[in-house]
Amino acid sequence: MVPVNDVNDGSPPLPRVDEAVLAPYGWGAWQQEALAQLGSGGDEVGRVCAEHQGMFMVRLAGGERAAALPGRMRRAVSRGEAEWPAVGDWVVVDLPPGGSAVIRAVLPRSTRLARKAAGEQRGEQVLAANLDVAFLVSALGRDISPRRLERYLALTMEGGVTPVVLLTKADLHVDPSHAVAAVQAAAPGVPVHLLSSHTGQGLEALDAYFTGGRTGVLLGSSGVGKSTLLNRLIGAEMQVVGTLRADGKGRHTTTHRQLFSRPAGGVIIDTPGMRELGLWDAEAGVSGAFADIEALAERCRFSDCRHEQEPGCAVAAAVAAGELDRGRLESFLGLQVEARRAAARGTQGRGERVLGRALLARLGRRRR
Numbered sequence: 001m002v003p004v005n006d007v008n009d010g011s012p013p014l015p016r017v018d019e020a021v022l023a024p025y026g027w028g029a030w031q032q033e034a035l036a037q038l039g040s041g042g043d044e045v046g047r048v049c050a051e052h053q054g055m056f057m058v059r060l061a062g063g064e065r066a067a068a069l070p071g072r073m074r075r076a077v078s079r080g081e082a083e084w085p086a087v088g089d090w091v092v093v094d095l096p097p098g099g100s101a102v103i104r105a106v107l108p109r110s111t112r113l114a115r116k117a118a119g120e121q122r123g124e125q126v127l128a129a130n131l132d133v134a135f136l137v138s139a140l141g142r143d144i145s146p147r148r149l150e151r152y153l154a155l156t157m158e159g160g161v162t163p164v165v166l167l168t169k170a171d172l173h174v175d176p177s178h179a180v181a182a183v184q185a186a187a188p189g190v191p192v193h194l195l196s197s198h199t200g201q202g203l204e205a206l207d208a209y210f211t212g213g214r215t216g217v218l219l220g221s222s223g224v225g226k227s228t229l230l231n232r233l234i235g236a237e238m239q240v241v242g243t244l245r246a247d248g249k250g251r252h253t254t255t256h257r258q259l260f261s262r263p264a265g266g267v268i269i270d271t272p273g274m275r276e277l278g279l280w281d282a283e284a285g286v287s288g289a290f291a292d293i294e295a296l297a298e299r300c301r302f303s304d305c306r307h308e309q310e311p312g313c314a315v316a317a318a319v320a321a322g323e324l325d326r327g328r329l330e331s332f333l334g335l336q337v338e339a340r341r342a343a344a345r346g347t348q349g350r351g352e353r354v355l356g357r358a359l360l361a362r363l364g365r366r367r368r
């Protein structure tokens, strides 16, 4: 246990942090500083491993414990002054003797993955927080979709998370070179790994992404093999693996996000296959995912060129010369419009995020 502040400067004592328990869950110097900056009181710090119907499973010194979000926090969330906890968040909990645990505060996030809320809901939905690496998982074969990959990339880069592409089921494919080339064209400069969770091919290379207690998240459509891979990565049968039906759709599918500590080091979050992955306030992410087109655009005659019919458009020239795929350009323009529309609708909780970013800027250099 780390002792509470020894200097009595009037600020509330820091909550307990059991480093022996939390370090394997990713706790480090950065988080310690973020906690000190938050200056919130409370009993103990833990990491959110899952959410079930509004209750949060939090890893604490004594094990995983269900914690509720009190009305005060819910109201702060609706006013945009606090974040709704997400899997991967570091939270301060109150543990009243004999009572149930409640979440008192959410630590500022180092990174986040957010999408436009699906279905009827409005605004954004944070899928997971405090991630170092996002594994964008596709199965070799029909699942490979450059356009979907570009969307995942924009979302990942917007949240400050490093993307890595994983192509699964390599045991079923004799020559994956076309798939790899298509992926590299859609995700220039992003590492690509060929894997088989059945034969173990390529799995060892992934250990490097988890050094220093780093957190990775698995993202991809249903049935690409995320749960099977997760079980390989944590060396246990923690997620039920889907049985493919004749129509190619998964049957027992992952239904919730969950965080696991790996015995070999690092932390991994599994997410259910997502049907809707709308962009929310992700203009910077779109620019990052299409850095090649952004670089071309700097040579367009007009600085506000939309790359449609304008004279002197360097982007259109690259398409005409066969140097840039028209599908990729259309994807870029479409995602840009989508992100701008979402941004124009305004974001909830922006104040909190800006605050988080200011703190991040201060802590920036200490981040591993």
Ligand SMILES: Nc1nc2c(ncn2[C@@H]2O[C@H](COP(=O)(O)OP(=O)(O)OP(=O)(O)O)[C@@H](O)[C@H]2O)c(=O)[nH]1
Binding pocket: 168, 169, 170, 171, 172, 195, 196, 197, 198, 199, 220, 221, 222, 223, 224, 225, 226, 227, 228, 229, 240, 241, 242, 243, 244, 250, 252, 253, 254, 255, 271, 272, 273
């Ligand atoms: N041949 C082969 N099959 C695999 C591999 N990985 C997974 N599968 C199979 O693919 C099917 C789907 O795997 P899952 O791990 O459930 O896929 P998922 O991405 O977790 O799917 P959701 O839980 O629906 O999100 C299962 O039948 C697995 O056995 C692999 O490396 N090779």
Ligand SMILES: [Zn+2]
Binding pocket: 297, 300, 301, 305, 306, 307, 308, 310, 312, 313, 314, 315, 316
């Ligand atoms: Zn142009």
